[in-house]
Amino acid sequence: MNDGTQAVEQALSESSTPKPATETKHVKILNRDVNVFYGEKHALKHVDLDIYEHEVTALIGPSGCGKSTFLRCLNRMNDVIDSCRVAGTIEIDQTDIYTSGLDVVQLRARVGMVFQKPNPFPKSIFDNVAYGPRIHGTAQNKSEVEEIVRTSLERAGLWKEVHDRLDQPGTGLSGGQQQRLCIARAIAVNPEVILMDEPCSALDPIATAKIEELIDELRENYTIVIVTHSMQQAARVSQRTAFFHLGDLVEVDQTDSMFTNPKDSRTQGYITGRFG
Amino acid sequence: MxxxxxxxxxxxxxxxxxxxxxxxxxxxxxxxxxxxxxxxxxxxxxxxxxxxxxxxxxxxxxxxxxxxxxxxxxxxxxxxxxxxxxxxxxxxxxxxxxxxxxxxxxxxxxxxxxxxxxxxxxxxxxxxxxxxxxxxxxxxxxxxxxxxxxxxxxxxRARNSVERTVNIILIISSLIAILTTVGIVFSLIFESFRFFVQVPFYEFLFGLNWSPQTALRADQVGSSGAFGAVPLFMGTLLITLIAMAVAAPIGLMSAVYMAEYADPRFRAIAKPLLEVLAGIPTVVYGFFAALTVAPFFRNTGEAIGLDVASESALAAGVVMGIMIIPFVSSLSDDVINAVPQSLRDGSYGLGATKSETIRSVVVPAALPGIVGALLLATSRAIGETMIVVMAAGLAANLTLNPLEAVTTVTVQIVTLLVGDQEFDSAKTLSAFALGLVLFIVTLALNVIALSVVRKYREKYD
Known part of the structure; x- marks a missing residue:
């Protein structure tokens, strides 16, 4: 039953980037006693979690453990669901994002999101990326929009593949390209944090590898929180891992120590493949 | 027996x-x-x-x-x-x-x-x-x-034989339906051909004067028998345009409200209510148009110094527009609902507001279906008869003024064939020619609508 751990250890040893020391890190998102209720159901219980700047934080755990729910709290996407109620404190750069005066539109411009299934709009590749800058009015004229689209696509590693067909529909790209287009679309708004909800679960291994490489590059400029089902993926891309189970945050630690030396028996059970 | x-x-x-x-x-x-x-x-x-x-x-x-x-x-x-x-x-x-x-x-x-x-x-x-x-x-x-x-x-192998026989019976049933349609089309074509022998094709399609009374005797007065159908086409076009000007915005906006904003409980009540509009017999709409709406428009016109005919294109068009609202709204509502939630989430996730999301993502994604709905509603409006018979009048005026009385292709077909008729006069046969034109136009609209919907439908799974 140790196959899982071995694969993870291998992934850890393959991970090329050196893990920076966390003591000097700035806490980007501070969560204290976060609770989420869907109607009567207590979906997320008393979560205290610090997310550090310029790090990739992976949220892992079995299905229904609340990791996606937690992710969607960070840009208030849960507001869309009527029966959902969020309690507790979530601060980004010392600002509570659930205070009444906060503009959700501005919050979501600061905290971008990439979804499980690639969801490009039924528009051209160019218009997909230009969507955010246009609605936020960040670009003053056409050439600025073009510049943003170009840099966003470059950062998402898609420019070389699509630069000669920007006017073609984004839905015509392959699954992996679509997901990178969605990442470019999120980058174009120039966010500080990017949330990724199982961004590779609909992709083949080669496209997954490209996205993971991209995530590692994006870490320099952005703070990334990623939900993943694959422990190997968590080991490969993240510096910090949080394990959720049945709505509880069981354990959070640096990724390499979490996978080599889990403190909680449930964490150990999950990462060695005994359940989940 | x-x-x-x-x-x-x-x-x-x-x-x-x-x-x-x-x-x-x-x-x-x-x-x-x-x-x-x-x-x-x-x-x-x-x-x-x-x-x-x-x-x-x-x-x-x-x-x-x-x-x-x-x-x-x-x-x-x-x-x-x-x-x-x-x-x-x-x-x-x-x-x-x-x-x-x-x-x-x-x-x-x-x-x-x-x-x-x-x-x-x-x-x-x-x-x-x-x-x-x-x-x-x-x-x-x-x-x-x-x-x-x-x-x-x-x-x-009784089961195989039975299945095969049932298959053949089903094929024959569908053939009967198709062949009946083909038969109607051919009857239209042949009767129209008989008409075009008596009245030249170009005179019918491009003539500006419609007065279908033909003389029984050579010395009869006032029966010139002019068969220029342009006033009818213009009348149909005018009324259809007015109807769509009413139905398209109201239908679309109510569809957007129903699909995106409405409380599920409100929607559960309001949507069937709206669809009841489609169930009202057109003859009821007809006398509503002729007895309520048309006099209202005439009186309002008088009050502000406009000369409105008692049977105006405006009254007929507006009521017809109300009649086809449910066609537009119900179909559009369905296509808007079919736009996947992931697209909306994607837009919200980029910081778009609800109205921005609807305007820039949801409606464009649903556009092919909406265009299809509008075209189907248009073909419905062109073919609609009862409202215009009662409210639009019989005078074949060549005008674009919605305050005057106009007549439509369907109204003329009705008047040509009501009562005892001789079935070989140009007057009667002209109804078939009008029917053929009507059929070709609505068929073309339906074909375009369906192909637009099919061609531009995004493949969402």
Missing amino acids: QTLILIFVVLGLATIGYMSGRGRAILVSGGAPKTLHSLPSYYGTYSAFWIAIPALLVLTIWLFIEPKLIQAWVMGGLPDSLTGDLAADRLGLLLNDIRNLASGNIVSRDVDPALQAAADRLITLQAAGFWLMVALVVLVGIGGFLLARSRITPDL
Whole structure:
């Protein structure tokens, strides 16, 4: 039953980037006693979690453990669901994002999101990326929009593949390209944090590898929180891992120590493949 | 009537055949139905098919051929003094008289012995023919029954035969529906052709004057008979435009509200209510337009110094627009609902507001379906008759002023064919030409609508 751990250890040893020391890190998102209720159901219980700047934080755990729910709290996407109620404190750069005066539109411009299934709009590749800058009015004229689209696509590693067909529909790209287009679309708004909800679960291994490489590059400029089902993926891309189970945050630690030396028996059970 | 009884007899035979075939199958299996190739009921259906289908087929053929045969025999038996060298239509009249005499109706000429003899002959032949038909049909039915019975063995693939027969019956049913449509189209084309022999094609399509009264006598006054259909086309276009100007914005906006903003409970009540609009008979809309809306527009017009006709294009168009709102809103609502939630989430995730998301993502994604809905509503508006008959008037004015009375293609077809008509005058035949134009336009709109929807439909899974 140790196959899982071995694969993870291998992934850890393959991970090329050196893990920076966390003591000097700035806490980007501070969560204290976060609770989420869907109607009567207590979906997320008393979560205290610090997310550090310029790090990739992976949220892992079995299905229904609340990791996606937690992710969607960070840009208030849960507001869309009527029966959902969020309690507790979530601060980004010392600002509570659930205070009444906060503009959700501005919050979501600061905290971008990439979804499980690639969801490009039924528009051209160019218009997909230009969507955010246009609605936020960040670009003053056409050439600025073009510049943003170009840099966003470059950062998402898609420019070389699509630069000669920007006017073609984004839905015509392959699954992996679509997901990178969605990442470019999120980058174009120039966010500080990017949330990724199982961004590779609909992709083949080669496209997954490209996205993971991209995530590692994006870490320099952005703070990334990623939900993943694959422990190997968590080991490969993240510096910090949080394990959720049945709505509880069981354990959070640096990724390499979490996978080599889990403190909680449930964490150990999950990462060695005994359940989940 | 007697034929109907015969059909029931055949169906009764088929039912007996079903029972018997089923029983026979169980019998030949030696009390172990599992050894049969198919379920026992398939053997029953197999027998029933063998009885009903050949018998009904024979019945149909007989009913087609018998009258012709009898007619030939009766006419052949007439003395030359009666038939002489009459033309075909005169012969037809003679035959009609013989039939009337046989069935005891009024006859349009003196009854002489030869005619009486022919009528008697007709009665005998018909009676003999009927009993011959009964015998033949029942015989064929029993023959089919015996054949099926002898064929039932445990190895008979009854299920396969039954499935194949059902398949053929289904194909024939759909063929009947398609061929009927084709027949209507051809009838339109042929009658229109007869019209275009009398009135030149270009005069009909491009003439500016519509006055379909034709003279019965050469010296009649006021029956010029002008068949320029442009005023009708313009009237139809004007009213359709007004209707769409009402229905498109209201229908679309209510669809957006229903799909995106409305509380589910409100939606559950409001959507069926809106669809009730589509269930109101058009004649009700018609008198609503003629008695309520048109006078309202005229009085309002008077109040602000406008000259509005009592039967204005505006009144008819507005009411027609209200009628087609549910077509637009219901179809658009469906396509907006079909836009995947992931697209909305994607837009919200980029910081778009709800209205930005609807305007920039949801509506463009649903656009092909919305265009299709609008085109279907347009073709509905063009073909709509009752409202315009009652509210738009008969005057074929060539105008684009919505405050004047106009007339439409459908209204003219109605007026041309209401009451007693001679079926070879240009006046009557022009209705077929108008119908053909109407058919081509609505067909084209439907084809375009469907292909637009199909071509630009995004593949969401």
